[in-house]
Amino acid sequence: MTQILVQSLSGLASAASLFLVAAGLTVIFGVTRIVNFAHGSLYMLGAYIAYSLVTWLPRGHFPFWGGVLAAALAVGLIGVVVEVLVLRRIYKAPELFQLLATFGVVLVVQDVALAVWGAQDLLGPRAPGLRGAVDVMGERFPLYDLVLIAIGGAILLLLWLLFQRSRFGVLVRAATADREMLGALGVNQRRLFTGVFFLGSALAGLAGALQLPRESVNLHMDMAIISEAFVVVVVGGLGSLPGAALAALLIGQMQAFGIVLFPRITLVLVFLVMAVVLVLRPYGLMGRANAAAIVLPPEPPLRALSPKGRAVALAALLLAIALPPFLGDYALVVLSELAIAVLFAASLHFIMGPGGMASFGHAAYFGAGAYAAALLVKHFAAPMELGLLAAPFAAGLLGLVFGWFCVRLSGVYAAMLTLAFAQIAWSTAFQWVEVTGGDNGILGVWPSAWAVPKLAYAYLSLALCLGGALLLRRAIFAPLGYAMRAQRDSPLRAEAIGIDAFRVRWLAFAIAAGFAGLAGAVFAFGKGSVFPTAMAIPRSVDALLMVLLGGVQTVMGPLIGALAYTGLHEQLLRVTQFWRAALGAIIIGLVLFFPRGLAGMGPRA
Amino acid sequence: MLHVEALHAHYGRAHILHGVTLTVHAGQVHVLLGRNGAGKSTTMKAIMGLVPPSAGRVEFLGQDITGREPFEIARAGLGYVPEERRIFAELTVEENLETGRQKPRPGLRPWSVERVYELFPSLVAMRRRPGGRMSGGEQQMLTIGRSLMGNPQLIMLDEPSEGLAPVIVERMAAAIRVLKAEGLSVLLSEQNLFLAQAVSDRASIIERGQIRWTGSMAALMADTAARQAYLSV
Ligand SMILES: Nc1ncnc2c1ncn2[C@@H]1O[C@H](COP(=O)(O)OP(=O)(O)OP(=O)(O)O)[C@@H](O)[C@H]1O
Ligand SMILES: [Mg+2]
Numbered sequence: 158m159t160q161i162l163v164q165s166l167s168g169l170a171s172a173a174s175l176f177l178v179a180a181g182l183t184v185i186f187g188v189t190r191i192v193n194f195a196h197g198s199l200y201m202l203g204a205y206i207a208y209s210l211v212t213w214l215p216r217g218h219f220p221f222w223g224g225v226l227a228a229a230l231a232v233g234l235i236g237v238v239v240e241v242l243v244l245r246r247i248y249k250a251p252e253l254f255q256l257l258a259t260f261g262v263v264l265v266v267q268d269v270a271l272a273v274w275g276a277q278d279l280l281g282p283r284a285p286g287l288r289g290a291v292d293v294m295g296e297r298f299p300l301y302d303l304v305l306i307a308i309g310g311a312i313l314l315l316l317w318l319l320f321q322r323s324r325f326g327v328l329v330r331a332a333t334a335d336r337e338m339l340g341a342l343g344v345n346q347r348r349l350f351t352g353v354f355f356l357g358s359a360l361a362g363l364a365g366a367l368q369l370p371r372e373s374v375n376l377h378m379d380m381a382i383i384s385e386a387f388v389v390v391v392v393g394g395l396g397s398l399p400g401a402a403l404a405a406l407l408i409g410q411m412q413a414f415g416i417v418l419f420p421r422i423t424l425v426l427v428f429l430v431m432a433v434v435l436v437l438r439p440y441g442l443m444g445r446a447n448a449a450a451i452v453l454p455p456e457p458p459l460r461a462l463s464p465k466g467r468a469v470a471l472a473a474l475l476l477a478i479a480l481p482p483f484l485g486d487y488a489l490v491v492l493s494e495l496a497i498a499v500l501f502a503a504s505l506h507f508i509m510g511p512g513g514m515a516s517f518g519h520a521a522y523f524g525a526g527a528y529a530a531a532l533l534v535k536h537f538a539a540p541m542e543l544g545l546l547a548a549p550f551a552a553g554l555l556g557l558v559f560g561w562f563c564v565r566l567s568g569v570y571a572a573m574l575t576l577a578f579a580q581i582a583w584s585t586a587f588q589w590v591e592v593t594g595g596d597n598g599i600l601g602v603w604p605s606a607w608a609v610p611k612l613a614y615a616y617l618s619l620a621l622c623l624g625g626a627l628l629l630r631r632a633i634f635a636p637l638g639y640a641m642r643a644q645r646d647s648p649l650r651a652e653a654i655g656i657d658a659f660r661v662r663w664l665a666f667a668i669a670a671g672f673a674g675l676a677g678a679v680f681a682f683g684k685g686s687v688f689p690t691a692m693a694i695p696r697s698v699d700a701l702l703m704v705l706l707g708g709v710q711t712v713m714g715p716l717i718g719a720l721a722y723t724g725l726h727e728q729l730l731r732v733t734q735f736w737r738a739a740l741g742a743i744i745i746g747l748v749l750f751f752p753r754g755l756a757g758m759g760p761r762a
Numbered sequence: 763m764l765h766v767e768a769l770h771a772h773y774g775r776a777h778i779l780h781g782v783t784l785t786v787h788a789g790q791v792h793v794l795l796g797r798n799g800a801g802k803s804t805t806m807k808a809i810m811g812l813v814p815p816s817a818g819r820v821e822f823l824g825q826d827i828t829g830r831e832p833f834e835i836a837r838a839g840l841g842y843v844p845e846e847r848r849i850f851a852e853l854t855v856e857e858n859l860e861t862g863r864q865k866p867r868p869g870l871r872p873w874s875v876e877r878v879y880e881l882f883p884s885l886v887a888m889r890r891r892p893g894g895r896m897s898g899g900e901q902q903m904l905t906i907g908r909s910l911m912g913n914p915q916l917i918m919l920d921e922p923s924e925g926l927a928p929v930i931v932e933r934m935a936a937a938i939r940v941l942k943a944e945g946l947s948v949l950l951s952e953q954n955l956f957l958a959q960a961v962s963d964r965a966s967i968i969e970r971g972q973i974r975w976t977g978s979m980a981a982l983m984a985d986t987a988a989r990q991a992y993l994s995v
Contacts, residue, residue: 324860331850331861338848341810342862343836343912 159294164413166293170302172409173309177364178382179389179401180316181357187333187396188353191244192252192569194259197383198266199358203232203365204374205274208281211369218285229363236358240351246749248350252569253515253705258748260698263379264741270376272735281369301370308367312360313402320398329353333396380694384580388431391573394444403442424584428577432562435574439566470713474623481615489611491727493683496615496622497676498723502703502715503626504672510709511633512665513645514564517572518579519673519700521559524692525552526674527681528586531599536592541605545621545678552674553667555582560666564659579697586689598688602681618679625672626716632668641665673700702744763788763947764809764840764916769818771808778804780971781818786916786964791938791948793962793979795955795993801971802951803845806918809949810842811835823915837864841914845921845951847905851894855885858893858904862911870913871944878907881937899930906937916947923954935960955993959983967992 182196210224239262247255287304290297320326328349331339340346365378389408393400411430415423434442477496481489505519529551530544539547559578566574586593593599608614632638643651644658651658681687690696699722707718725743729736764786771779782805786792796802807813809820811832820828827835836842850858859875866872879886882903888896893904902922909917919938923931931954938948938961952958958965958979965982967975975988982988 324863327853327857327860330853330857334850334852335848337812337832338844338850339861340832341812341836341842341844342908343833343864344861345833 159296160417163293163296163298164417165410166298166306167302168410168413169306169309169406170409171412172405173305174364174368175385175389175409176309176402176405177312177360177367178386179393179405180312180398181360182386183390183393183396183398183401184329184333185353185357186390187398188329188336189244189248189350190252191248191255191259192572193244193357194256194383195239195262195266196357196361196386197379197381198263199232199236199361200365200382200386201270201374201376201378202235202266203228203362204281204368204378205270205279205365206231206362207366207369208274208279208374211282216282216285221282221285225363225366225369228366229359232362232365233355233359236354236361237351239358240354243745243749244354245347245350250748253701254748256517256572257698257702257705258745261741261744261748263383264737264744267376267379268735268738268741274374276376278373278375280373284370287370305367305371312363316398325349325352384576384694385427387573388427388577390441391570391577392431392434392441394441395569396445397441397443400441400443421588422584424588425581428581428584431577432574432581435566435570436562439570441570466713470716477619477623481612481619484615486611489615490683491723493615493618493679495720495723496618497680497683498699498703498719499716500622500625500676500679501673501700502707502719502722503629504669504676505700506704506707506709506715507629507633507669507672508662508665509704510711510714511638511641511645512662512669513641514567514662514666515572516563516575516666516669516697517701518559518575518577518582518697519669520692520694520696521575521579521582522552522556522670522673523677523680523696523700524582524586524687524689525555525670526677527687527691528593528599528677529674530678530681531602531687532592534602535599541603541608541682544602544682545675548678549671549675552677553671555674556667556670557663560663560670564662564666576694576697579692579694583689583692583694586692593689596689598686600686602687603685604682608682614683618683621679622676625675629668629672637661637664706747763823764949765819765821766805766809767819767821769805769808769820770816771804771813772816773804773813778971779808779815782808782968782971782973784966784973784976786947786949788947789942789945790963791942791950791961792964792966793958794949794951794966794968795953795958795982796951796968797953797993800968802968803920804971805968806842806844806920806949806951809835809918810840812842836912836914839867839913839915841909841912841917843905843909843917843919843922845924847901849893849896849901849905849908852892854890854892855896855904856889858908859911862908864912867913867915870915873910873913875911878910881910881940882907899926899933902926902930902934903937910941914946916949917941918949918951920951921953922950923952923957931957932960953993955989 178196178200182193185191185193207225207228210227211221214220214224243258243262247258284301287301289300291300291303320330328339328344332346332349336346385408389401389404392407393404408427408430411427412423415426419426481492484492501523505516508514508516526548530548533539533544533547563571563574563578587595603609604614608617640656640661643656644661648658677691680691703718703722704715706722707714707716726740729739733739766782766784768781768783769779770781779801794802794805804813808815811830815828819826822838822840825838827838850861853861856875859878884900885903885907888900893901896904906919906922922934926934935957938950941948950958950962962979965977965979966973967988969992974992
């Protein structure tokens with residue numbers, strides 16, 4: 158009994174932090190319709206800045222709490238800077254590009270934090286006077302966590318008052334419902350957006366700063382919290398503050414009891430809850446439908462390549478076949494990575510372009526293929542050939558399972574659900590140490606003897622990946638491809654001519670997953686190892702970037718995008734240690750200067 | 763007061779307004795008549811900057827407001843009451859009014875929540891009710907009141923009689939007369955000739971994105987041919 162009480166108290170403490178982060182995220186989304194990936198980075202900055210302030214100031218109550226508060230305000234101002242410099246210019250851009258721009262901010266903040274605070278974990282001081290534990294019916298409970306619960310409650314109350322009683326709050330709620338109308342009433346939305354960004358960012362900063370006495374500050378805080386905050390916001394309903402509070406409570410309790418009851422799968426559990434909620438209530442517990450649509454860039458009809466384009470493509474293919482014998486080992490490895498990137502991008506493009514669905518978790522299937530192959534080799538001593546053969550089926554199967562949920566939703570919710578499923582896959586790889594080796598990965602995933610030489614492996618990669626990409630291309634112009642485009646462009650008419658949109662989308666999703674899995678397996682044998690990063694968020698973003706860079710609605714898009722992106726990545730790695738910041742800045746720049754879509758840069762194929 | 767010159771507007775590729783020219787004089791009620799889909803709402807949205815004009819000019823109180831942002835146009839003194847009313851459904855009546863509140867304008871008696879209640883007494887009893895739980899007529903009153911809170915010098919009312927019972931339409935007519943007596947100018951869009959006739963000084967008829975007829979309301983009532991050509995269904 159007491160154990161339950163203590164667990165639920167500790168659940169409340171996590172709920173308090175989660176709520177602070179999620180509240181800002183959901184309010185920002187409600188008003189600006191931007192899904193802010195960088196919100197987790199602001200949380201991380203809050204923790205780092207608080208660390209610096211609190212260790213620099215003398216010890217004591219006032220310096221500690223003053224430092225926490227100052228960190229929150231500083232992060233609020235950083236949020237305003239991001240809003241004014243980046244987001245303000247792209248409010249009219251398609252949501253996907255906005256999301257990418259905020260991911261660019263994530264990368265920049267990562268490197269800034271690395272440069273300023275270094276790579277090692279930092280342990281902050283405990284809160285003065287709150288070091289001990291209290292006695293809760295015979296069980297010990299950290300005093301600081303009680304304070305955290307109280308702070309969470311107080312902030313909830315303050316926010317409620319702000320939103321119900323102040324003009325700012327009324328305008329924020331009005332803007333969440335219909336911001337265009339609010340503009341026609343004379344309200345300057347820019348001011349409102351900036352205000353909301355300050356508030357949301359300061360809350361995230363506060364949440365980060367308050368973590369200081371609880372855990373070490375490190376560079377992984379941003380991705381860890383953002384995926385949880387997404388879950389809370391989506392479960393609560395995008396844009397709904399009461400929803401965020403409710404969902405934070407729910408998720409906080411889930412985590413607290415999950416650790417006791419299912420210690421191995423706590424992470425998975427959280428995302429599973431989100432999946433279930435979204436299937437039962439597609440707009441979250443308290444959300445509304447109006448926040449849904451993701452606008453993909455405009456879609457000209459897809460045409461097969463012109464004879465000239467065909468000739469160029471053929472020449473490139475011949476070059477790729479003829480060149481390898483003249484390349485060194487390093488260049489051969491790069492060539493093989495390029496081929497993998499092309500297939501990975503082509504598989505995402507398959508559902509995004511012709512299918513009209515956005516996936517934010519495509520890495521799940523890449524990783525599934527990689528792990529399937531590696532596990533076969535590791536635990537069953539299977540040869541490479543079997544691994545390569547099994548990988549697409551394993552990933553395709555996973556795509557069937559996850560896709561069954563994902564393809565029912567659209568817009569931001571679909572994007573978030575695909576992300577959640579990818580996080581489930583990632584957490585499984587990360588937490589199921591006996592099987593996957595956890596963070597240490599699986600080593601010794603080497604190709605069969607004949608494919609060990611770099612030249613042979615480069616040819617194998619080219620054959621499998623380009624072959625896969627060509628098959629996908631064929632599928633676009635096959636009946637399935639026509640059905641996909643029909644349901645994308647006009648769901649009603651497609652239904653009228655007997656196209657079962659759900660099945661078409663589901664099948665397409667699974668096929669794309671399968672080919673991503675093949676790319677993943679080729680990747681695994683090329684590296685000789687697999688780590689959970691193969692299915693982490695950044696890899697999903699890689700795929701999105703490649704597709705958007707090449708153009709969603711062009712046949713050659715994924716090829717061009719994959720080559721450009723991989724090339725850029727290689728170059729940046731070579732010239733600077735801060736390649737993340739450079740990449741982030743380039744992403745932001747691209748979105749700022751080509752807000753109508755990166756494909757708008759060149760002629761459409 | 764408001765002068766629209768050769769205004770063009772598009773929705774995507776669809777060319778909707780083909781050079782609308784229109785003048786609303788100070789202190790007058792000007793009605794824009796036209797069949798379904800003639801372009802009445804689009805004209806108002808283009809004036810308000812909600813649909814960016816692709817060519818032409820909008821002048822208000824001597825300033826060129828073409829292509830400005832809606833919030834700037836509203837602050838210049840142009841009120842807009844959309845056809846769909848666009849009440850904030852989760853906000854109470856009082857909060858809805860608050861969203862429209864802007865600074866007082868020199869030389870004009872400022873609008874307040876109390877003055878809106880004076881104009882529409884039936885709103886008083888529901889000041890704490892969410893806008894989404896009101897009848898169509900009540901919402902229409904609220905949306906007009908909300909725009910008045912911005913102290914406009916000219917208010918555009920897009921089909922305020924749509925879907926309302928005749929009794930309520932008469933109340934709308936009375937309210938419009940009060941506004942006119944206050945010195946407000948009104949641009950009214952209507953299909954309901956009864957309401958138009960009851961309040962308007964001047965009328966324009968729009969068809970397929972062009973003004974086909976302009977004159978005094980009395981002249982329109984006398985011109986059976988014009989009414990038959992452009993208005994009768
Ligand atoms: N959002 C939109 N996108 C595309 N076309 C539109 C849109 N809104 C209106 N239209 C088209 O523009 C034309 C003019 O519409 P508008 O709403 O201005 O007419 P209206 O005179 O206000 O009609 P009603 O009396 O029905 O309100 C119509 O043909 C309509 O179909
Ligand atoms: Mg209309």
